[in-house]
Amino acid sequence: MAEQPLTLQATTAAEIMNPGPVSIADTDTVPQAIEFLTSRGFGAAVVIDEAGHPIGVVTKTDLLMHTRRRKASLEPDETLVTEIMTPAVFSVQLTTSARSVVQQLLEVGVHHLFVKDDGGVIVGVISPVDILRKLK
Numbered sequence: 001m002a003e004q005p006l007t008l009q010a011t012t013a014a015e016i017m018n019p020g021p022v023s024i025a026d027t028d029t030v031p032q033a034i035e036f037l038t039s040r041g042f043g044a045a046v047v048i049d050e051a052g053h054p055i056g057v058v059t060k061t062d063l064l065m066h067t068r069r070r071k072a073s074l075e076p077d078e079t080l081v082t083e084i085m086t087p088a089v090f091s092v093q094l095t096t097s098a099r100s101v102v103q104q105l106l107e108v109g110v111h112h113l114f115v116k117d118d119g120g121v122i123v124g125v126i127s128p129v130d131i132l133r134k135l136k
Helices: 030-040 060-070 098-108 128-133
Strands: 023-025 044-048 054-059 091-093 113-116 122-126
Touching: 023 030, 030 044, 030 060, 054 060, 091 098, 098 113, 098 128, 122 128
Parallel strands: 023 044, 091 113
Antiparallel strands: 044 054, 113 122
């Protein structure tokens, strides 16, 4: 008997997202970001400015690549996250279709899409794992 194809059991971004994404201040250093993300088990965080506006995204991959470039430097790392972050926040609306979310993840080539409410406030995040969890 042939297996049934998997289908996505969600119609909108709101049904896929993890609510309450984490953020890091634009004044935080790379070591602070490493501690924050690893201690909480997150793969990415929005970088916000003093007014609380999103200005970019820093990921564990960004941090790893930066650390690798520094190699075994004996100097303390005072690099700000703004120097290594992606200076864009790829996002979708709560009402964006699930199909469009998948297409955007693939087309943009990112591992995190942030979800904004009608006022532009980031209220959630979607990763490929979140998509996989909705397949039945």
